[in-house]
Amino acid sequence: MTSKNIAILGGGNLGSSIAKGLVKSGLMTPQQITITNLDLELIQHLHDEDGFNITTDNISAINGAQIVIIAVKPTAARALLNQVKDALGNGEHVVISVISGIKIHDLEEILGDMPIIRAMPNTAIAIQESMTALSFNEKGLTYKQEVSEIFNQLGSTMVIPEAQMPAATVLASCGIAFALRFLRAASQGGIEIGFSSKLSLEIAAQIMKGASKLIIENNSHPEPEIDKVTTPLGVTIKSLNKMEYEGFSSSLIQGVVAGYNKILETES
Ligand SMILES: NC(=O)C1=CN([C@@H]2O[C@H](COP(=O)(O)OP(=O)(O)OC[C@H]3O[C@@H](n4cnc5c(N)ncnc54)[C@H](O)[C@@H]3O)[C@@H](O)[C@H]2O)C=CC1
Ligand SMILES: O=C(O)[C@@H]1CCC=N1
Structure with missing residues (x-):
């Protein structure tokens, strides 16, 4: 059980699967997880049926969390990152991006020099059977063990050089x-x-x-x-x-x- 709170920005197919997997593994309670979406109706069921906190407010979700998972589509990523970069800049957060095709360097260009981890899971994460690839930037390496342990609860994990992320x-x-x-x-x-x-x-x-x-x-x-x-x-x-x-x-x-x-x- 971790005492940290997680914000999942962009609760869609993958974001909600991750949230469910974290609870199913016993690592977190639904109350420790806040899921955001631009359209609250799309995630209302995650509150009503599973007890997660839900909101349209990405900044307040970030303020209440230590780990921030970014799970929007690549086309929505830039707008979201620009919206949240200041809230993430206070040295209190670790960012885990599951966005496909966006490199750590691109994330750093917007978010600055902060702990960033790229994770590439699959939807079986909802039942703790994902195969998840992880790559870390230099500051992210401080959290290698902690983040690996989270994803180990959600299936199998491999730490790979970022150059292998497209293949993963x-x-x-x-x-x-x-x-x-x-x-x-x-x-x-x-x-x-x-x-x-x-x-x-x-x-x-x-x-x-x-x-x-x-x-x-x-x-x-x-x-x-x-x-x-x-x-x-x-x-x-x-x-x-x-x-x-x-x-x-x-x-x-x-x-x-x-x-x-x-x-x-x-x-x-
Ligand atoms: N679906 C999958 O199996 C996998 C997806 N990925 C990657 O994960 C990311 C998410 O994929 P899906 O979950 O399939 O997409 P999705 O479209 O189901 O979920 C993304 C959600 O983010 C919401 N959103 C968009 N902009 C937002 C904003 N500014 N603030 C809050 N919410 C916002 C959208 O309304 C949408 O519901 C993508 O980048 C994808 O490439 C990575 C591995 C597996
Ligand atoms: O189809 C896609 O582009 C994304 C990448 C991994 C799974 N879905």
Whole structure:
């Protein structure tokens, strides 16, 4: 349990997921977290259902917090940063930015020389299963242990050089969507061979969970695990070879690289 208060500026998909994960982990109470949005209606449910403090006033949220998470879309970032820079300049705050494509140097240009951490989580942070990448500026390094401990409660954490942040954004953050597309496609195949939509989805979700746990808990690699499933002359290899013929692995790899090239257009 931390005694610090957190302000989450821009409570949308990711900001609200982080807030929920912090409470679910037992690290904080909802009363320690203030979530802001320009439109209060969008976050009213976070107060009514989960007990978080909510406001449209970014400055008052910052004044009541020691850790400030900035979670607006990249297009809204500059206006927000300019609005809050004075409130953040009193030496009492640590800023954690989850904005994709905006570098620490760009944040420092607006906010000045203060502790800044870039974090790239994914939406599974709401259930403490994120894969979160962290990069620190020099002053932020003072908080490396504290911030790493927060994100460790919310899944797995990797500290990386900022130059790897675009790659982490694609693989670790967008990757949740890629995995969900696999899940959806597998369940659609399941419907075609006779399962109800509900059962097919349940099967697909459980096989993904099982496959992930085999790798994580056994510290294993996919190929030896796949070898255990592929009976000679059997069904699995028939399906796999057809999938590969249709471009399964290649399309995933190309998709990851396309996302990486896209983010490099803004962050280089
Ligand atoms: N959604 C995801 O899975 C991930 C998102 N990110 C990054 O996190 C950031 C947020 O993404 P989402 O949560 O998906 O966006 P979102 O659009 O769901 O949430 C952002 C919220 O900020 C509010 N907002 C805009 N300007 C504001 C201001 N000046 N003051 C207060 N609130 C303001 C908007 O009304 C919106 O509800 C983006 O920069 C995105 O690139 C990073 C990793 C994963
Ligand atoms: O799609 C996006 O641009 C952001 C970056 C990571 C997840 N969502």
